[in-house]
Amino acid sequence: MSLNHTATSFSIGTIPINGRVFLAPMDGFSDLPMRLISRQFGSCLSISEFINSIDIKQGHPHLIKQITFSETERPFAYQIFDDDPERMLAGALKLRERNPDYIDINMGCSARNVANRGAGAGLLKDPLKIGRIVESLVKHLDIPVTAKIRLGWDVTTLNYLETSRIIQESGASAIAVHARTRKQEFSGTAKWDAIGEVKAQLNIPVIGNGDVKSLDDAERMMAQTGCDAVMIGRAALGNPWIFSGSQRQDQSKSELLRVIEMHLHLNVEHYGKIGIVLFRKHLTHYLRGYLTSPEIRKHMYSITDESELFESICNLVNQPELPEKS
Ligand SMILES: Cc1cc2nc3c(=O)[nH]c(=O)nc-3n(C[C@H](O)[C@H](O)[C@H](O)COP(=O)(O)O)c2cc1C
Numbered sequence: 001m002s003l004n005h006t007a008t009s010f011s012i013g014t015i016p017i018n019g020r021v022f023l024a025p026m027d028g029f030s031d032l033p034m035r036l037i038s039r040q041f042g043s044c045l046s047i048s049e050f051i052n053s054i055d056i057k058q059g060h061p062h063l064i065k066q067i068t069f070s071e072t073e074r075p076f077a078y079q080i081f082d083d084d085p086e087r088m089l090a091g092a093l094k095l096r097e098r099n100p101d102y103i104d105i106n107m108g109c110s111a112r113n114v115a116n117r118g119a120g121a122g123l124l125k126d127p128l129k130i131g132r133i134v135e136s137l138v139k140h141l142d143i144p145v146t147a148k149i150r151l152g153w154d155v156t157t158l159n160y161l162e163t164s165r166i167i168q169e170s171g172a173s174a175i176a177v178h179a180r181t182r183k184q185e186f187s188g189t190a191k192w193d194a195i196g197e198v199k200a201q202l203n204i205p206v207i208g209n210g211d212v213k214s215l216d217d218a219e220r221m222m223a224q225t226g227c228d229a230v231m232i233g234r235a236a237l238g239n240p241w242i243f244s245g246s247q248r249q250d251q252s253k254s255e256l257l258r259v260i261e262m263h264l265h266l267n268v269e270h271y272g273k274i275g276i277v278l279f280r281k282h283l284t285h286y287l288r289g290y291l292t293s294p295e296i297r298k299h300m301y302s303i304t305d306e307s308e309l310f311e312s313i314c315n316l317v318n319q320p321e322l323p324e325k326s
């Protein structure tokens with residue numbers, strides 16, 4: 001698969017990107033450990049989980065884990081969200097001090113507590129405000145600014161052509177399009193044709209997103225829409241192999257265990273002991289098909305020691321297959 005190669009594939013402003021497929025930002029998942037693992041398998045850039053500029057202003061204690069990134073991750077972007085343009089700018093300037101390669105603005109989060117206060121996908125209801133936010137960040141930051149949108153608030157207000165045009169005219173260096181409305185959240189199918197429509201009217205790179213479940217899908221999305229790159233979200237959970245063109249279910253048990261051990265260990269390194277608890281959500285995805293009973297899940301999720309947990313995972317994965325019932 002030639003999607004993620006070493007020659008420059010496209011650029012975000014002045015930042016060359018060596019590849020065309022990467023991990024989508026996912027709150028609670030795409031932290032430093034998951035990004036590092038995804039990069040090992042070929043994800044070509046890193047974007048943080050979305051960061052609330054209110055948390056930046058208040059110096060939220062969780063922030064330090066959210067904003068830590070590794071030099072090996074470059075190109076690296078912080079994604080920021082808010083409904084208040086001035087607070088967002090202040091947050092972006094604060095993040096700029098940590099020297100990311102660019103800043104991405106979240107205009108797609110569908111979560112009620114975000115969208116209903118006018119942040120995330122809530123911004124789609126106010127394209128003029130989108131313009132003001134992008135313009136202000138572009139003006140005050142000396143690194144590229146990008147945005148990630150959805151198609152609109154709902155099917156009656158599909159304004160992706162208007163918002164994407166405003167985003168480009170306001171100086172953004174790229175745009176990512178999750179081809180669903182806010183109302184859809186994650187239901188239905190992503191409308192890839194809309195990504196093609198956005199690409200056709202813009203000059204800046206367009207990153208397609210929604211329902212990509214393999215590198216073949218990514219290639220199909222690029223061929224169908226002309227988009228410059230593709231972001232993969234849910235299909236990468238417990239499945240970093242996707243970035244190298246294979247899938248979790250195609251891996252040997254030893255490869256599955258190797259990656260789980262590495263990810264678990266990175267989690268503990270990054271978060272300390274709580275990293276074991278935080279790993280459970282990843283484990284659910286890595287061990288799909290293995291956590292077959294509430295008892296097994298309960299046992300697995302009660303362990304708070306790293307080696308004990310890994311030993312239990314090994315025992316579960318390596319248990320002899322049960323004979324088929326006749
Ligand atoms: C658990 C979860 C958390 C997410 N958090 C973010 C986020 O922080 N920022 C963002 O732009 N999108 C976020 N998204 C949306 C994804 O980036 C992506 O747009 C969406 O999942 C569609 O892509 P997919 O079909 O490949 O999953 C999140 C999605 C999921 C499932």
